[in-house]
Amino acid sequence: MNENKEREQIVLLGKSMYDRGLTHGGTGNISVRLDDGWLLTPTGSSLGRLDPARLTKLDWEGRHISGDKPSK
Numbered sequence: 001m002n003e004n005k006e007r008e009q010i011v012l013l014g015k016s017m018y019d020r021g022l023t024h025g026g027t028g029n030i031s032v033r034l035d036d037g038w039l040l041t042p043t044g045s046s047l048g049r050l051d052p053a054r055l056t057k058l059d060w061e062g063r064h065i066s067g068d069k070p071s072k
Contacts, residue, residue: 003039006039007039008052010030011051011055013030014030015047015048019048025046028047029071034057036059037057037058038057039056039057040055040070041055041071042054042056042067042068042069042070042071043068043069043072045071053067054067055067056069056071
């Protein structure tokens with residue numbers, strides 16, 4: 001799966017978890033391993049209102065590549 005599809009999948013999963021009451025407010029994290037690093041939900045973000053373009057991307061060394069500030 002390519003990175004854009006992974007981003008969309010994180011958003012859909014987050015919304016599903018939020019809608020089912022499994023998370024609330026800014027709780028919970030989702031991450032996925034990519035060929036060139038990681039995608040993860042930004043710190044303090046609501047899983048019910050994620051924006052695929054704002055998801056955090058880190059390289060394999062943990063350096064911030066793009067998106068909002070990473071989760072702790």
